[in-house]
Amino acid sequence: MLGTYNHWNKLFLKGLWWLVILGMIAAIPVAYQRHETEQGSGRKVEFVMDYRDLLEISDTQTDPRKFMTTQLQEMKKHGIHSAAIYEATLNELKLSRRIELFSSHEAMALTQTPISPNENFTYLLFSEKDAEQKLQPLINQTFSSLNVKTRPWSYKNQPGMIIEMAMDDAMLKTMDPDPITMQMLKDQGFTIVVRMSNRRPFVANQMDALLGQLQQFGVKRFIIDGETVPGFVSEKDLKNIDIMAELMQKHNIGLAAIELQKTPQKGFNSLAKKIHFNVVRLHSFTEKDGEKLTENITEEELKSREQGVADRFVLAVKDRNIRMVFLNAHAVKSLDKGKIINPLDAIYASLDGIGEDSTLPRIQKAGYVFGPATSFQLVHSGWQNAAKVLLWLGAIGLITLTISYFIPEIALAVFVLGIIGSAGLLVLNSTTFSQALALVSSTCAPTLAIMFALRTGRRKLENPGGSRLAFAIWLLLRTSLISVMGILCIVGLLNQINYMYVLDQFRGVSFLHLAPIALAALYWLLFSEKMTYGGRVTRARQMLQANISVLWIIAAAAIAGAGMYYLSRTGNEGQASAFERYFRSFLENTLGVRPRTKEFLIAHPIFLLGGYLCFKYRSALLLLLVGVIGQASIVDTFAHLHTPLLISSIRIVYGLTFGTLIGLALIVVWEIVSRSWNRWVPRLSE
Template structure:
């Protein structure tokens, strides 16, 4: 015990050294976030415009008018896909027929043994650019083509069934690319892996795109261009080399159900010239065309605006991809589209673009983060490593103090082995351990401090409660610094790698702190603890216990359902969140400022007199775990997370003082009126 008591002091010094080493690492991440990647790009899907125009009286005029409106409302970029016969048809550059339709058109007998695709060029000036493009595409596929005309209008025959031919992709339409550039738009290309990879052709295509000002493309489909398999990376290497040569980067779409295959590998090959993209889908846009009252439509437009602002400020989004779809409204007997509502969300009253600019961002082509990483970080991370292991050992030592030194040595040895096997798993495991232990240790220290106050109940109770919350949060902040420094990599900021274990980070501190309160917070021998544990396990279960267990399980399920990126919230809560976001600029977490922190303050205040007040202190672990989890969202800027935690403490303190005031009023009223009632 003597050696372990000395060891625990040494472990605290290691934790302090780790904290000091992590601060400059966190500062360099702050520099990365604040000094680069501050341009935000709104991109409209050009194919969606074409599809909406196909339902209009004058399709080309509609597209032309919408391009002007898009520019006026702050959309500076257009997304162009690899061309298909279907898209060229939507652009009114060609008309496509099957063999059956062509025979009717030419008034000749239909040949049952032929099922080809007939193409007519609608513009004589576009044929010289489009015909070679189509011929080359189908030649590469081994499909024969030949010239054809009708009424002196030039065309061609593709010896492939029309349904299949319409699916084949080719280089983006050069006429559309030049037109959009002349209109003043930046161009973002949707690139797929549907065509056989050819180095020379890809080199020529990227060179052409670069001349048109293309700086980035978005992957269209499940695999990146050049991906064959996890083992065969030859084409992926060539694609990365070509992208570096032409200085073209990628955009990663957030919240995808499945990661696009080969994306992380291609991103690494282009030195992470990647920005995060938020997609406003056709389904999202369709909600703006439903049968709504004027007030309801205003609310939805405001919700879209809030969504864009939150994506940029809170999740490092630098590209917002806008989709739209025309819908047939049977009640109104009209073809509706959501474009006007989208414009209102962008720069209407309380629009997204002015609010984003007011937050310190500018509109323009999205730029990747210039990652700040000094060589001394490698040395600093060794101290962080030792400090994180020491923190974990200290936490476990609260349960088994005799093992403090052994736990630290075993932790260093085990984590060293993990480092050799897998550096990413090493960093995540250590960050998860430190992030879990910091709020657990903070609450256990708070419980111990409150127990000590029973013997010496002097001083201001409110002052004690407020200082205890501050000290507890500072201990929890140790976990924050360790997570930020251990996972300070651009891949986590871009969510190319994800910090796993958010549910553990939420639940483990609750379970560990509860176990400590039940069996380890009082001075007992191990035998007495075993007896108490056995007594708890063999207690008779009443109906009240069952009801309590069901309530706790339901609360736990709800708690987890709102955790992480996939968390769900009720419509009322979403409205409350929106109100806080728009009022404060940064929304504090509800479970911190409205529930956990105030209950913790009330518990610390009451701990002078009531032993059962420790249960309220124990409830504070939810808020402490939430404080750490705020920074576990590594795609959120450090400044935003810091403001969120400060707001949570400030408002939680005010509400906690309100709880104390209500308690005092109720108690004093009871003391005053209870004797009269009994009389």
């Protein structure tokens, strides 16, 4: 029985590479259709100004309405053609100068009429006839739905009303967006984006009427205001979400997904799925970001920060599929300048006021157009399901092949168990299946690439011959090509629109960074040389029982520190120094796409030098081992599924190109130092 298994296992190992290659070939057209999705639709970029922020800034001006008129003209002049309107509140209507509000005490002082000491109401005056006609029904409806009484009131023939609720409380109640503001913005040619909340009770017919009104004003998209979407009750009760989705589709209104939120908005993913992913990604320029443009700095430093803002916006659009940039600003009291200032002029300058390095011309040059943001139209052919079956087999084969480099005798069993186990996982949860298989296979690819390179390097050490330089370059390219298998697994298995919008996220970036390093090191220590399993156990025991010196402790601390730093720079929360941020900006602005520094400055050059030196030096295999960092980085680049495939591909090509050039420079330096050493050291010793 065992002999039969070993016979089939050997035959299986011979054909395993072909199974893996077949699966990877099947993933290529799947990746191409994702590229078509990214390049063929959703190419409009929209800049949106927070209208409430403008109102709050205007409240610090001597002529608020003139300020608002001027700023709306400036916005259009500088490429901002959309404004975000919130659900109205009494406070916002007061900022708009449509109403004036008074507490009971203030009303008593104003009218010189005694008011009951037991009364704490809100007194309201309309500033204009148009405001009374359009806002009074809206206010009455809002407070009557809260069982709060309202009644007419006037002062010196100026109409108003009394709301029987404390003013601080009344100012927090939300109502439908201000129709006067929306009409004004529409007349001036602005696209209106509405911030919708879940603060009011969800009533289907009222929501239907509101969405119909918003559709008439040209509203095409909501940005959710708050922690939950309209209609959300709980993850188990999605009845209102279903109704909300039907109404949004009826009125052709989509969503904007705010990136980098610490806490996802509850119900967003469910609502996005039910409206068939009529979603765009949104990048938020916050009030705190705007404050940095108002600090007491030199003109040169201000221009540098404006350039940084422009770089940030361009990078968001090109690298992260952002299609809506949401601009916030607020007034700041500057004690140094002795006045109240705001960042609006600096924001305008970053958009189109610093020449060709401004935001707008660079986005246009990259092939985008400006207008109301549109969602991606997914390109998905029916044959993708068959292709993914082949990719599934290829991914299991890739995992099996990696394990066979450690224990070849169990390859066939691992493959069969892998197929059965992953099939069961697919039945239980398809999302977990695709993510787990993508993570494990993409981890195996760079591991296998480096193990294959170490085997090749060891054979070359035993049988040197041929051009060392050609061998080193060929080894780097072949190793990177094997790592590409991990890319195809990620792209092929996770080719769903929800990953492009980061509604679902590929987990395990840290694992993808560290696991190949650990596995490749384990292979180098225990499995790269021919020996029995007993010999490997003996070597492992000797290593564990070896006396620890102070030097070892220092080396371990250095490695741990390097590992922590390496992890701190991965993922969206990665940290970088000021110099590195400047260097990244330089590369981005010069090349258009920034290669990863750990690839072209560290891993690829060291790997290339190791390939060159493994003809003569056994220790050069350690340099090949360092190359696993670059190979893992190649795969990880495509784990950022919100980045267009074209951008990620260019980044990898740049990394290999510049890494090769720097590696060639290292080889030249090595030759100079080596020959000088061989020439002068004997003479000095004499």
